[in-house]
Amino acid sequence: MSDDNTPRNDPDFEPPFNKLPIVVVALFLLTAGIEAVLSLGEAGLVGGPSAIGWRLALVRDWGFSGDLFDAMIAQNYWPLHHLARLITYPFIHLSFTHTLLAVVLMLALGKMAAEVMGQFAMLALFMLSGIGGALAYALLLNDPVWLVGAYPSVYGLIGGYSFLMWRKLGAAGGKQMQAFSLIGMLMGLQLVWSLFATVGNGWVAELSGFVCGFLFCFICAPGEWARILQRLRRR
Template sequence: MMDPRQQSPFNALPPIVVALAGAMVAIELLFQAGASGFVGGAEGVGWRLSAMQSFAVSEQVWDWMVETGQAPLGQLLRFVAYPFVHGGFTHTAFVAVFVLALGNVVAPVYPAWRFAAIFFAATLGGALAYLLLFETRAPLIGGFPAAYGLIGAFTYLTQRGLTRADPSRAFLLIGFLLAIQPVFGLLIARNLGWVPDWTADLAGAATGYGMAALLFPGAMHRIRDRLRQR
């Protein structure tokens, strides 16, 4: 394991971080090209809306699954695919920047599969909180719950002294992100019916923190040892 305190901010970004952020940006650029008529013809204009219908976390779909007891794979895919569908370029850019910046701190501590587990666990935790805590008909899209999950992991690492940052800065970052959420509401609410999804964001942060603690190198061995002692 490499100590993040020895990492230069100009080092090459971990591939898993680049892959996740790059996928977000690539999909957004495809939507932009379709909306501009460069690709996809007449159908390209509606690609974003089609993606939302297929991959956004939807309370209507969730209620249907609960009522019927069915969980088709195509509908379950929504819970891990929605971070890659955003309301516009600004929305995507903010999420991608945070994923790259925080990922560059978190990923050196965790192997690629563990980093991906933190990312997608925060995604899932955020979606479940969004569906269960409040009644809303607005779809959940975008990677902010996953980005908050990385903030949670960053908080855990700062508490262990593995970064130079003060632990309080992680909470300041969460506060900053929550403060700018209305900006995205103003930018895309008229077109997509988007509403602030702070419940998903905070649940993502909590999930990321918990997963970071659980997946920290050596943590599982210590847990097993304690269980055996009991």
């Protein structure tokens, strides 16, 4: 027998995922699903003894390597499997905690970007920022450490958020530099954390992802493409 007082029958009750755009839910399920399988394998709950090596194998097979990309440039040889690493590495993480923060930021910033720019533009922003971050990591550094994790893509979403704030502050006559307070705080936290632990060079990919996300919004943000065409016509 059902109870009329249960939340399900409350006209104001809405399941949490109903409020999230489909593309954000899909990215969340893909990222969280991969991590769930890897974590269960490491705990010995699925896959048997060989499951302990699943994460390392996934990094090797689908993570992004700057050295591998440099070799592709040197040989002018571009196999699709290795090019695919540019779009697969954001869905592989080093641990549950590594995944957790990325997923939280993805849900919050992805929802905002999808609602303002549209779901297709949000997905493009996420993927292109990840690609841009990986390319910068390979071209600017000579780091043998493999790049994995959604953070360059998430930082691209932060770039989208900063762009919208930058445009809003500009329209209101405010200080547009305030739009970069979030990225400034995150980079500052990384600097402080580096004093106590080795953080590696992943911040290069993350900052590059932010720049790519910010610049991409000049095309995909609402009204920006029309402004560009208008300026071109004036010339």
